Amino acid sequence: MSGVLIGPDGEDPFEAGAFAGLRAQLQAAAATFADAASADGPGTLEGILLGMVDDVDRATREPLEIFPVCHHSPASALAMARRLREKQPKVVYLELCEDMAPLLTELRNCRLPVAVQAFATEVSGFPAEWSPLSVVAPLTEASAEYQAIAYALDTPGVELVLVDRSSDHVFQWDARARTAPEEPAGPDAPPAEEEAALHGDAVGVKIGDLRPRFAELEEHLLRHGKVRHWSEWWHQYVELPLGSSDHDTYRQVMLLVGSLFRRLAPGDTHRVRVDEDRERYMWTRMREHLTASGADPRDCLYVCGAFHAASRVEEFGVHGSGAFEIAPRTATKWQHGLIPSSHAAIEAQFSLAAGSVSIAATLWAKNLRRTGVKPFRLAGQAGTKKTSKAKTGRQEPAASPTAVPADRLTGFLQHPPALDRLDEEELLGWSVEIVRAARRNGYLASTADAIAVFETSILLARMRDRAKPTPYDFQDAAVTCIEKDTVPGRRDVRRLVEIMLGGDRIGQVGYDALPPLARDVHDRLAPLNLALQRRGVQRALLDIASRPELAACSDVLWMLRRLMPQGTARPIMGERKLGARSTQESWDLALGTHQRALIELGYEGVSIEQVLEQRLRRTAYGPQATAATVLEAVEDAALYLGGGRLADELGRHALVVLSTERTVDGAPDVLRRVRRLLAYYRTSEPVLPSWVEAFTKAGYAHYCALLPTAFADEDAGVRQVAATLGFLFGMESLALSLGCDRTQLELAVAQSHPLGPEKTALLWAAQSHLGRLPLTELRSRCEELLASPLTLPAYPRWLSGFVQALEPVPALAGFVVEAVSNAFARLPDPVLLPWLPTLITSLRAEGSELAPLLIREAGRIFPGRLAALDAWVPPWREETAAGPDLPGADEGGGRGGALLAAYPVACDAVAELLGCDGQWAAVGSGARDGAVLAGRYPATAEAWEAVLTGA
Structure with a gap:
């Protein structure tokens, strides 16, 4: 569709409309600029300028009133509240995912800002790597959509209809092939960790994405507006002027801005197609509702972003000609709920400047005091003041339908905003308050600094051709006059200004709006007598010995520690191990801070036990599962869920996974977990579970078969081979009692032919354990290695192998102490000194459990007093000397x-x-x-x- 509409007789249908004078001025301006530039002629520029006016005229003539808004704009919220009281529509169409409608009534139980969320963990019809899917739509009180929602839900006879694409369609239309790199965040975007704090990696849905998509246009606006980022430009040139304008002026200006950004957007085919499909989707849903309900379009209000209000699709309007076909949803099961949001999370997700949403909240409160407009708030809304019925009722007469409004754009564009006297008083208060805040944070600020901040703010505003200082001017002035060279505390002046102007307000979801799992957690932790909804860390003391009922709270806390992010439930005293329970525990709890994670946990099940079981099964049966990870799931099932059926099922599956492994890479973890589980079942069960016996027999045969290959494989580390031998030697007695043949192990050791010194030392230790290599011969071999100049430089590698051999053959601890002592006595310094750091780091990384064994053995052999060291003779030397x-x-x-x-x-x-x-x-x-x-x-x-x- 072209920029200028042509009527059936070849003439402009809007030529005689309310904007005829503005069109004439724009045509003359286009001709003047074209003559000066002498480039493409007046056609291109004239088409853009007149097309913008046509978009405004077309939207204002639509029988179903279109109300353009910008996301989290105080001016939009103020105009929305004023228009709702004047028009009192019977149907409100809102640009928001249609599947989120049932959640809006739960906003009464929350403290804003919060976000409506759609969440899916099991996907169908989407790539598996996209899981989990998450869509959020944050709401603040200073947003037009919240005003519309509050009006519709608290006004009898008003219907609220969400008309935007569903959460499922958001991902259906998502062409993020996950192959192209993501676009870098804007320079004014806050740090990424703030986004992860509340919204995570959810896809953000908002009303009115009014930001230029043409990079050169945004750069031009910022440069000529003498501002640093887009949020500051919008605040200065759109937000402030529209805050005191009437409804018609606000509507026409927003439509003009939306049309400008739309016509100057780059030709991104996918993005343009998604934008147009959204507009077709919304107009199709509205026409379907009008047909089904029989509502009069003049009694309806369509709230959408200004970018979509200037739409040019065929389906536009109640009399649109297009027939858009809406695709069915996939089989993905979506869960819906409310999660806490914050100003910082909104700024991070939508690439706004840090502090811009807080400044918008401050401006919203200021506009309400200045204009006297009564905002709409949901009855019982947490965190807001109670309002009388006069503030929420429909006592003002509805505005009668009027003709097409007159041209308000011309006057708005020609007159600069007037300076408000109240701004000077506000600036003076800010200057005093920032000095007080700076003193509290360690700055040497004085009254003179307050005066300097006040005057500098005005000076900066005049240098930037502004009628009055903005919060951004004040922030720059405060940094210049107060911060100087150093920051004495943990907050700089810029952050102090953001806190002073509103700070990062964090919302909260009320108990009644929580999913069943979250409510169940709060109910089960009620005996702790803590305000679990409150943000911050709280200390919980559990004396289970005197109050046995607190044992159930302890179980919940340990499961929360397993399922929730770090810091949600942190044990200070007490532990939970297999076969051991603490009688006294102390916890630091921060459930209120991590409320979002608890809510999303509720999307996975109705109790934390169910969620934990599902996650353990998902881990055990996943494509990347190994025998060690499955045994870890068995251990968690026994630790948190009492074992039983689930532990037996996962244990049998561990046997299946072990049989498919062709390397010994996971042997250390398998050995450690099998030892722990075996000790637990031997002390807590009358007989060993059948899966433990089967795993022992299969593991014995499995590792016997892999042992020769592991010795010869260069990719298999010494620790892995040592753990394999540890499993075979440690489980040997149980395996033999279950019918295994020791000949398997003897043959496996006999067929092993390692090449490296470390593995050779392991093989010698294994042969010593099997009686194939007497200790005297083992000593003589080490003596030969020390005596040969060819093997002497590599002797530390043999020692490293002997140290790792303590895992399968702990009885060699005395011999290892002897070998290390001989090495310290006979190795030259060029060989010994480089080897010591390697030995220490390897023990710390791979053999931390072996160091105590060596230390105990050395303490038994070496003298306990320094005076006895001179006359002390090592036992092995005494035996050698006494032998002949x-x-x-x-x-x-x-x-x-x-x-x-x-x-x-x-x-x-x-x-x-x-x-x-x-x-x-x-x-x-x-x-x-x-x-x-x-x-x-x-x-x-x-x-x-x-x-x-x-x-």
Whole structure:
């Protein structure tokens, strides 16, 4: 559709209308500019200028009155309140997602600002990676849509109809292929973390997105308006002038601005198509309602953004010719509710300047005092003053239908706004208040600074060609006069000004408007006697020993800690572990601060137990689930839900997932969780669950099969291989009792052929545990490594392997202490010093549980007093030195034989227990030959040596 409409006889249908004089002036201006530029002639500029006037004329002539607004604009809200009392429409059509209508009545139970939210966790018809889907529409009292909602809900006989696309259609029309990078936020947008605080990554829906989509146009307006960002330009050149204008002037100016931004928008095909489809959607819904209800269009009011009010689609108007077909919704199940919002969250989501919504709230209150207009507020609205019936009733006579309004644009565009005396008094109050706030925050401000701020604000306004200082001028003046070079406190002057002008008001959803899950949480935590709706941190003390009923509160708090963001429920004292419950607990609670998260939790179920069960199932059966993650879900099910059916089901699924794994990457987590679960079931259940036995048998066979590959695989780390051996050795007794064959493990170790020193040390430790490698031979191998100049530089790598071997073979702790001590004694500094940081960092990152074992063993071996250190001889050196002098030391018994020969009574007792009938024989110089018996039973000799030495 072209910019200028042509009638059936070839003449302009609006030529004789109310804007004929304005058209003539714009045509002359277009010709003048075209002659001066000598470019494309007057046609292009004239088409734009006259098309804007035609858009205004067309919208004002529509029988169904169109009320253009801008999102969170005090001028729009003021004009809306005034027009609703004059016209008193019977039907209000509102540009808001139509599926959000049932939630609007719950606004009575909230304190603004809040946001109406549509939320979906299980998607159908959309890409799975888009989940969860979230759409929010924030509302403040200083917004035209809230005025319309309050009027319609509290006025008998008035119907409120939401006509914008549904939340489902928002994503149906969303062409974010999730491949192109998102556009960067504007320079005046607040930090991203503020958005995540309340609205998260929800898609924002608002009425009246009045911001130039033509970058050059916005840059031109900011430069010539001598402002820093778009919010300041709108406040100065649109908000303030329209705040004192009449209805016709306000309406025509907003239509003109919307038409300007629409005609100068870039040719983004997708965005233009979405905008036009929204307009077709809304006009189609309105015509359907008019046909079904039989309402008179003159008794209706259509509230929409000024950008959409200047629409040029065929479906425009009650007599539109187009037939737009609305696509059906997908099968996605949407949940609806109210979530708390804030000024900062609105500014972040819609790329507004920081503090602009707070300034708008201040301007709204000022306009109400100045004009005496009575705003509409929902009866019982939290956080607002009570109003009399005269303020909300329909006692003023309805305005009679009038003809097309006269031209108000010409006069508005030609006359600058007049200075209001009240602004000077307000500026003086601001100057005094900011100095007082600065003093409280550590600034050395004085009365002279207040005077300087006042005068500088006026000076800046005049330098920027403004009739009066704006809050933004005042903010710049305060920073210039007070802040100086440093910020003594945690808030700078700019932030102090934002707080002084209204601050970041945060809304709250009342108890009655909460979903069932949130109400259930509040009810179950009622015995704590805390104001859980209040923002901030509160301390809860639970003496469960004296008040057993608080155990139920403890269960709720631990589940909230598991499900909610960090900081919602933080335990100060007490713990929840498998098989352990605290009798006294202390908590820091911030449910009011994280109310949005609690509400969105209510979209997933009717109780926190149900939500936790759903999340555990989703984690366990997800495509990225591993045996370790499934075991973690089993542990959480036992910890928070008491185990039972869910734990058994997830445990059986862990067995299925384990059988599909082809690497040992998850072995450390599997080993840690299996040990914990096994200890829990052994102490709390009469018999082990069937899934534990099945998991032990399958895991034993599974890791035996993977062990040779893990030793040879370069991608498998030492910690993973050590954890695999730890599972096999630690679960060996249970696995053998369930029918497993130890030959599997012996064959797996025999088939392992590692290449690196660390894994070789692990293999030696495994062979020592299986009796294939005596401790004496293990010592001799380490001695050979230290004696060879070729292997000496790499000896720390063998030691790292021995340290990791403490996981599967903790009995080697004494040997590891011996090996580390020998390394410290014999390794040269160029080798030892670079290795120490690596050992410390690896122990901290991968073997923190091994360090206490080493420390305890070292404390047992080394002397406890410094004075005894000089005369101390390591036990392994004593044994080495005493070995050759004892009878039978060279006859196969080794150190164990020498020790048994030194204690014949003990040797006789062991021989009797083993059923041996051998006699002591004389060898050499008549000494008793205990080494003969020890040579026959070397393993027994080594074991008895460990008993006697306390190893």
